[in-house]
Amino acid sequence: MTASPVPGVVAIVLVTAATLAIGTWGLRLSRTTSDFFVASRTVDPRLNASAIGGEYLSAASFLGVAGLLLVSGADMLWYPVGWTAGFLVVLALVAAPLRRSGAYTLPDFAEARLGSRSVRTACSLLVVVIGWLYLLPQFQGAGLTLGAAVGAPYWVGPLVVGGVVLANVTSGGMRSVTFVQAFQYWLKLTALLLPAVVLALVWLGDGRPGAQETSGPFPDLVSWSRPVAEGGGQGLYVTYSVIVATFLGTMGLPHVVVRFYTNPDGRAARRTTLAVLGLLSAFYLVPPVYGALGRIYAPDLAAGGSDGLVLQLPHLMLDGLGADLLTGLVVAGAFAAFLSTSSGLSVAVAGVLSQDLVGRDRERGRLDGVLAFRLSAIVAVGVPCLTALAGADVGVARTVGLAFAVAASTFCPLLLLGIWWPRLTDVGALAGLVVGGLGSAGAAGLTLATDLGDRLDDAWGGWARLLLEQPAAWSVPLAMATMVGISRATPRRVPRHTTRFLVRLHAPEAVELDRG
Amino acid sequence: MSGAGTPPQRVRVTGPPRRRPPLARAREVDQETPLGELYLGSLLRDQLAIAVRTLAWIVGGLGLLPLVFFAWPALADHVVLGVPVAWWLLGVLAYPYLLLVGWRHLRRAERTEDAFTELMDEVGR
Numbered sequence: 001m002t003a004s005p006v007p008g009v010v011a012i013v014l015v016t017a018a019t020l021a022i023g024t025w026g027l028r029l030s031r032t033t034s035d036f037f038v039a040s041r042t043v044d045p046r047l048n049a050s051a052i053g054g055e056y057l058s059a060a061s062f063l064g065v066a067g068l069l070l071v072s073g074a075d076m077l078w079y080p081v082g083w084t085a086g087f088l089v090v091l092a093l094v095a096a097p098l099r100r101s102g103a104y105t106l107p108d109f110a111e112a113r114l115g116s117r118s119v120r121t122a123c124s125l126l127v128v129v130i131g132w133l134y135l136l137p138q139f140q141g142a143g144l145t146l147g148a149a150v151g152a153p154y155w156v157g158p159l160v161v162g163g164v165v166l167a168n169v170t171s172g173g174m175r176s177v178t179f180v181q182a183f184q185y186w187l188k189l190t191a192l193l194l195p196a197v198v199l200a201l202v203w204l205g206d207g208r209p210g211a212q213e214t215s216g217p218f219p220d221l222v223s224w225s226r227p228v229a230e231g232g233g234q235g236l237y238v239t240y241s242v243i244v245a246t247f248l249g250t251m252g253l254p255h256v257v258v259r260f261y262t263n264p265d266g267r268a269a270r271r272t273t274l275a276v277l278g279l280l281s282a283f284y285l286v287p288p289v290y291g292a293l294g295r296i297y298a299p300d301l302a303a304g305g306s307d308g309l310v311l312q313l314p315h316l317m318l319d320g321l322g323a324d325l326l327t328g329l330v331v332a333g334a335f336a337a338f339l340s341t342s343s344g345l346s347v348a349v350a351g352v353l354s355q356d357l358v359g360r361d362r363e364r365g366r367l368d369g370v371l372a373f374r375l376s377a378i379v380a381v382g383v384p385c386l387t388a389l390a391g392a393d394v395g396v397a398r399t400v401g402l403a404f405a406v407a408a409s410t411f412c413p414l415l416l417l418g419i420w421w422p423r424l425t426d427v428g429a430l431a432g433l434v435v436g437g438l439g440s441a442g443a444a445g446l447t448l449a450t451d452l453g454d455r456l457d458d459a460w461g462g463w464a465r466l467l468l469e470q471p472a473a474w475s476v477p478l479a480m481a482t483m484v485g486i487s488r489a490t491p492r493r494v495p496r497h498t499t500r501f502l503v504r505l506h507a508p509e510a511v512e513l514d515r516g
Numbered sequence: 517m518s519g520a521g522t523p524p525q526r527v528r529v530t531g532p533p534r535r536r537p538p539l540a541r542a543r544e545v546d547q548e549t550p551l552g553e554l555y556l557g558s559l560l561r562d563q564l565a566i567a568v569r570t571l572a573w574i575v576g577g578l579g580l581l582p583l584v585f586f587a588w589p590a591l592a593d594h595v596v597l598g599v600p601v602a603w604w605l606l607g608v609l610a611y612p613y614l615l616l617v618g619w620r621h622l623r624r625a626e627r628t629e630d631a632f633t634e635l636m637d638e639v640g641r
Contacts, residue, residue: 074592076581084611085574088618092570098623225600226592228582239582245627247574267629270622281611411560420564443588499548499556506559507545510627511636514546 007328008075008149015187016164022183023168023176030378045268049275051178052259054185054336055344056083056276058134060400062188062337065284067309069291070301073224074367075239078286081248084277090097090251091273096266098257102515106257106411113418116264116426117496118207119199124356124435125348126410127254131349132384133403134253134511135342139308139388149331150309155389157338162385165342169350169381170374177343178262184340189283191333195314195326196289201315209296224295234462238470242401245472249404252411255344258351265509293317308384331505342381349380402444409436409475419505421484428487436479442469443475544624555635562628568592570621577613 062084068076103109106127110122143157168180203209229235250256263269287310294301294309297316301309311334314326353376354369410433417424417432447468467474488492494503504515544552585591585602594601 006575074600074602076608076612077603081578081606081614085578085614088574088621091573091618092567092621225595225602226585226589227602227606228585236582236586243579243582267626270625274615274618274622277615281615285608288603292603300582311570375594420560485564499553502543502560503556505554505561507636508633510633511542513542 004324005150007324008146008331009014011328012146012150012160014331015339018158018183018187019164019180019336019339021110023081023171025176025179045263045272045275047178047182048259048268048272050182050185050255050277051273051285052181052272053279053283054181054183054188054277054340055255055259056280056341057188057337058341058400059138059145059337061283062192062334063141063145063307063310064400065287066290066294067301067307069288070294070298070309072220072229074227075229075235077227077288077477078239079246080287082243083250084280084284085247086250087277087280088258089247089272091270093272093420094251094415095260095269098415099260099269100266100505100507100509101501102504103428104261105348105355106252106254106260107352107356107413110414110429111337112324113495113501114424114426114429116132118305118390119426119433121428122430122437123411123414124352126406126433126437127181128349128354129437130252130407131254131345131380132387133386133399133406134255135345135349135381136387137399138338138342138345139385142335143452144307145284145311145331145334145338149311149327149334152422152471156421158385161335161338161342162381164339165380166348166377168343168345177347180346181340184336185279187335187336188340189279189286191336191516192283192286192310195330196286198322198326199293199313199317203293203296232468237466237473240366241405241470241473245401245404245408245470247351247408248412248476249406249408249472251415252407253403254348254352255341257411258348259344266310267508284466325423346377346380353379368442387398402441404472405440405444405472405475406437409440409479410471412476413480417480417483417487421487423491423500424483425487425490425496427483427490428483429494431486432479432483435482436475439478440471440473478480540636541638545636555632559628559632563625566621566624566628570617573617574614577617578610 007501025341054140061080065076065080068079101109101112103112107120107123110123111117133413134314139158140159141157142161144155145156146152146157168177224326227239229238231238260272290313294313295305298309298313301312310330311327314323314330317323350373354372413436414429418429447465500514503513507513507515541555545555548553570576590600592600596604
């Protein structure tokens with residue numbers, strides 16, 4: 001980039017300062033362990049929805065979507081649509097019962113529902129796997145973005161983001177993170193929307209170049225206008241795999257789910273979810289503007305890497321102070337995206353670690369809850385941060401996609417059947433988690449980490465590679481079928497408290513009932 | 517026997533109650549009586565039916581789009597106000613649609629819960 005690094009540096013310093021300030025202010029309100037884990041369950045739906053929105057909109061949404069749209073066109077619109085529709089599925093099937101279950105985390109839910117330590121352990125393991133899969137690309141993206149925006153060496157990004165997140169998470173826990181996240185949603189929306197409006201006006205001022213050329217200069221316009229991936233039946237499979245993973249994976253993302261426990265009751269959880277749907281919809285209307293403008297003003301980017309589109313477009317369309325200001329704004333938004341998503345994920349992973357690993361010592365009285373949480377946060381942030389520093393290059397967008405696929409193949413069946421199907425058994429759940437987890441993480445991990453994908457390129461006319469790389473479309477139904485099938489085969493293992501637990505999940509809090 | 521002269525104290529003779537006293541409906545649920553299971557089952561079924569209808573709206577409105585565009589590729593060539601039709605559908609219209617379906621779901625789910633709360637607050641029979 002030819003632009004000066006000053007606006008980017010100023011933006012990053014300001015965002016970091018604001019994040020730490022709000023986190024410290026939240027710390028003064030944090031007193032108890034309950035504050036740390038679930039903000040004492042008193043978060044208002046509007047604040048909570050902003051916080052969920054802030055946490056959920058990662059760098060993949062802020063930078064990635066616009067770039068993908070520029071390169072591939074309409075079939076990439078399924079990512080933002082799926083990430084939003086995922087919350088509608090949560091609203092319809094999960095939000096209120098999950099809050100009413102009264103559990104802290106997904107492993108807590110699994111143990112309370114099925115009364116099994118093994119299922120709990122499997123869930124804890126999955127939370128850590130999904131959390132780290134999602135954290136790793138955040139740190140990598142931070143390194144790449146800081147490099148592109150201010151010319152910093154790669155290691156600066158992961159270290160700065162890791163440090164700020166750790167400071168925030170260990171100092172104030174969930175309560176302070178809630179305020180930070182809510183602030184960062186509005187920052188991200190402003191930082192994406194305002195430049196988009198200005199740049200669209202610039203485009204109008206330039207005489208709307210490209211508007212009349214819809215049939216002319218771009219030979220691939222037809223594919224750019226099709227909401228299905230290229231390649232006939234295989235393209236259709238890829239598109240549906242993305243749809244399954246995003247629509248169903250959202251409910252299994254640990255940093256999203258842990259937020260539902262901070263609602264006061266089931267109704268508030270539902271209303272929060274609807275508000276999140278609105279906030280995400282507002283945000284995702286903007287990236288297509290960048291994608292379309294990029295097609296006109298940045299045709300070179302379409303050929304090469306595309307994550308820089310949002311960061312570079314202001315300077316491609318404007319000169320001088322205006323371009324510097326807009327660049328500063330989008331860098332601030334991108335940095336906020338790294339910080340907020342990493343904070344949310346770290347809280348979720350640290351919560352599980354502190355309860356299931358470090359917590360063993362706590363039970364023996366060696367550690368108090370807050371200290372255990374802080375130690376776990378260091379592990380939760382440290383492992384992916386060091387992995388990113390070690391230079392593990394696994395592809396930012398694909399790793400996030402993999403996290404969604406694993407979440408959809410494991411926690412989605414567990415939550416759906418656990419909430420709605422009384423005959424689920426611990427053995428059935430465990431079998432489903434193993435099949436779904438190995439199916440999705442194993443298949444995709446093999447292709448990411450080895451050259452298996454390349455060697456399989458020609459097998460079954462390309463289908464073999466596709467099925468491994470995009471497992472969600474088969475691994476989700478397979479996991480679901482396994483849970484149902486094995487549960488049916490072990491009817492005696494249906495937990496005795498099932499009915500009472502379902503009462504707790506579904507009966508409104510206003511009714512006085514024995515909830516077990 | 518008491519001594520002569522003092523009349524025996526009057527005792528009220530009753531049989532065991534022929535019917536158990538009516539329970540509040542909430543207690544039926546608590547004690548997992550057949551009636552209680554019926555109440556819970558109907559709440560679950562109602563909420564699930566609402567959820568399934570919401571999912572049907574998602575699948576019908578959005579989930580079938582790739583198949584439609586796959587079957588009729590010429591659809592993608594349509595341009596409305598300078599923007600290809602798929603971009604309108606997925607880039608813009610999908611969001612108000614999702615919100616509308618979500619709002620409808622919220623209203624119905626809360627109404628079902630209110631009905632259940634009223635039912636539970638009444639004393640049975």
